[in-house]
Amino acid sequence: MTTIPSELAGHPVIIGGGVAGLMTALRLAPRPVVLLSKAPLGMEASSPWAQGGLAAALGDDDDPALHLADTLGAGDELCDADIAGRIVRAAPAAIEALSQFGVAFDRTADGALSLGLEAAHSRRRIVRAGGDGAGRELMRALIAAVRRTPTITIIEGIEARRLLVEDNAITGVLAAGPAGPIVFTTQRVVLATGGVGGLFLDTTNPEASFGQGLALAGRAGAELRDLEFIQFHPTALDGPDLPMKLISEAVRGEGAVVVDETGRRFLADEPGAELAPRDVVARGIWRRMIDGHRVFLDARERPGADFARRFPAIAGFCRAAGIDPAVQPIPIRPAAHYHMGGVAVDTAGRSSVAGLWACGEVASTGLHGANRLASNSLTEAIVCANWVAESVGGTFAGRARKPVLMNLPPPPDPSFVRPIMSRGVGLLRDDEGLREAARALLALSSRHGAASDPATVGLMIAVMALRRQESRGAHARVDFPRRFPVARRATLRLANAIAAAREIDVPTLPAAQRA
Numbered sequence: 316m317t318t319i320p321s322e323l324a325g326h327p328v329i330i331g332g333g334v335a336g337l338m339t340a341l342r343l344a345p346r347p348v349v350l351l352s353k354a355p356l357g358m359e360a361s362s363p364w365a366q367g368g369l370a371a372a373l374g375d376d377d378d379p380a381l382h383l384a385d386t387l388g389a390g391d392e393l394c395d396a397d398i399a400g401r402i403v404r405a406a407p408a409a410i411e412a413l414s415q416f417g418v419a420f421d422r423t424a425d426g427a428l429s430l431g432l433e434a435a436h437s438r439r440r441i442v443r444a445g446g447d448g449a450g451r452e453l454m455r456a457l458i459a460a461v462r463r464t465p466t467i468t469i470i471e472g473i474e475a476r477r478l479l480v481e482d483n484a485i486t487g488v489l490a491a492g493p494a495g496p497i498v499f500t501t502q503r504v505v506l507a508t509g510g511v512g513g514l515f516l517d518t519t520n521p522e523a524s525f526g527q528g529l530a531l532a533g534r535a536g537a538e539l540r541d542l543e544f545i546q547f548h549p550t551a552l553d554g555p556d557l558p559m560k561l562i563s564e565a566v567r568g569e570g571a572v573v574v575d576e577t578g579r580r581f582l583a584d585e586p587g588a589e590l591a592p593r594d595v596v597a598r599g600i601w602r603r604m605i606d607g608h609r610v611f612l613d614a615r616e617r618p619g620a621d622f623a624r625r626f627p628a629i630a631g632f633c634r635a636a637g638i639d640p641a642v643q644p645i646p647i648r649p650a651a652h653y654h655m656g657g658v659a660v661d662t663a664g665r666s667s668v669a670g671l672w673a674c675g676e677v678a679s680t681g682l683h684g685a686n687r688l689a690s691n692s693l694t695e696a697i698v699c700a701n702w703v704a705e706s707v708g709g710t711f712a713g714r715a716r717k718p719v720l721m722n723l724p725p726p727p728d729p730s731f732v733r734p735i736m737s738r739g740v741g742l743l744r745d746d747e748g749l750r751e752a753a754r755a756l757l758a759l760s761s762r763h764g765a766a767s768d769p770a771t772v773g774l775m776i777a778v779m780a781l782r783r784q785e786s787r788g789a790h791a792r793v794d795f796p797r798r799f800p801v802a803r804r805a806t807l808r809l810a811n812a813i814a815a816a817r818e819i820d821v822p823t824l825p826a827a828q829r830a
């Protein structure tokens with residue numbers, strides 16, 4: 316039997332308990348809000364795994380204009396410069412707000428924030444915590460803060476399976492709980508469901524991060540943007556663990572170099588070498604691997620003996636895999652890591668569906684463009700949570716409409732989707748591989764089984780990747796190696812993706828943009 320908790324009717328519902336969801340809930344307080352998380356807070360989210368930190372122009376030699384220039388450079392002309400400027404300018408205040416919420420950032424002996432360097436940043440501007448434990452510390456402090464806020468109703472172990480929509484407006488959330496279906500009657504929903512790495516075999520994301528928010532938004536009719544842009548992190552530990560453990564960019568920032576099994580530093584001739592943008596480093600490593608080599612991160616000289624003190628968590632999981640980074644090169648391979656695309660939102664986080672907002676990795680604000688600058692994502696989530704909360708709080712809910720109920724879809728399972736995505740929609744893409752993937756994903760998506768939601772997300776990504784007949788940022792087409800002279804962002808609705816995939820045997824899909 317379906318439960319409809321009437322005492323919560325009309326309250327805004329946040330779906331997701333990572334930094335984006337927690338911070339939005341805190342910013343909404345003291346207005347009442349419901350926070351849903353399918354896992355206990357702190358579990359099955361990317362947020363606690365963040366190692367590097369948050370980017371903010373706080374150094375004496377830094378300025379938000381420099382942070383913006385680096386962000387736009389990494390984004391390969393696809394960022395929205397206006398929104399990116401707003402976010403980087405708000406970043407220093409967001410760090411201060413986090414300190415107020417009790418986040419203990421790393422500081423120098425004189426109490427100033429200690430700032431790290433990461434790839435493609437022209438200044439030291441990464442605010443860290445616990446050396447390489449920024450996400451863990453952020454989550455510790457934010458979870459404690461939401462738990463002591465009486466107006467936040469936290470419901471863990473509940474998975475949102477469908478958004479209920481009428482006339483392009485939210486009327487509720489259909490979720491699965493331990494005792495069966497639950498319907499939350501609400502006209503305001505914030506998606507904060509994280510990324511899509513769990514759609515791939517090699518990923519640094521929790522396996523449950525397979526873009527469920529995009530399936531929810533897509534099925535609700537929302538517009539999605541730039542889904543083809545998925546960042547593959549160049550340096551995941553090539554060990555036994557799945558998801559793969561991440562060796563933070565900060566290790567290269569401190570001087571570690573990438574070598575093959577012969578000791579050759581094969582990226583040395585690339586502009587920026589190991590600290591070039593992530594997509595460049597990841598593709599360089601991937602091509603070397605395709606040529607039959609093994610690839611390693613060599614930290615023996617720098618940071619060398621200091622490794623375990625500087626990067627305690629990374630040293631710990633390397634040791635668990637039998638590697639001492641101070642004396643042995645670390646085996647690495649690229650892994651799906653971050654989704655630049657997402658639900659198309661405006662500066663207040665509003666989507667194209669009335670009453671639906673998105674925040675954090677599931678959203679496409681325009682900050683990241685075709686490639687995310689390292690450590691800009693936590694910053695984006697924290698800054699935008701504030702704007703989303705203002706917008707949600709300032710939106711008149713009106714009278715709750717009784718939602719039209721539907722059957723609860725089955726629990727989603729991405730395991731059939733992972734090999735398809737990894738083969739056809741990975742680091743290097745081409746027309747044939749993308750078509751094959753789209754065909755297989757369409758079949759799984761239309762069966763309404765456990766693979767349907769993950770396949771639907773994969774399908775939308777594959778169709779957008781097929782349409783973008785250029786290589787830009789993280790989207791690399793071996794059959795279209797050049798960029799269009801003019802960069803254009805692209806949007807899609809699920810219905811268009813399905814229609815396009817049905818025509819997949821037509822020789823060439825209409826390109827969304829051409830030179």
Ligand SMILES: Cc1cc2nc3c(=O)[nH]c(=O)nc-3n(C[C@H](O)[C@H](O)[C@H](O)COP(=O)(O)OP(=O)(O)OC[C@H]3O[C@@H](n4cnc5c(N)ncnc54)[C@H](O)[C@@H]3O)c2cc1C
Pocket residue numbers: 330331332333334335336351352353354358359360361362363364365366367368369370449450473474475476507508509510519520521524527528561652653674675676677689690691692693694696
């Ligand atoms: C290993 C690693 C290291 C990283 N390091 C950094 C870094 O140093 N700096 C940086 O800026 N970024 C980093 N990132 C990226 C950053 O951590 C993420 O982009 C960010 O944490 C995303 O936060 P989020 O709140 O949007 O999503 P998440 O933290 O992934 O949280 C998503 C939440 O949604 C819930 N959820 C999902 N679907 C449903 C559903 N249907 N119903 C209910 N709940 C649902 C999940 O259970 C979870 O609570 C890293 C990522 C990884 C994986």
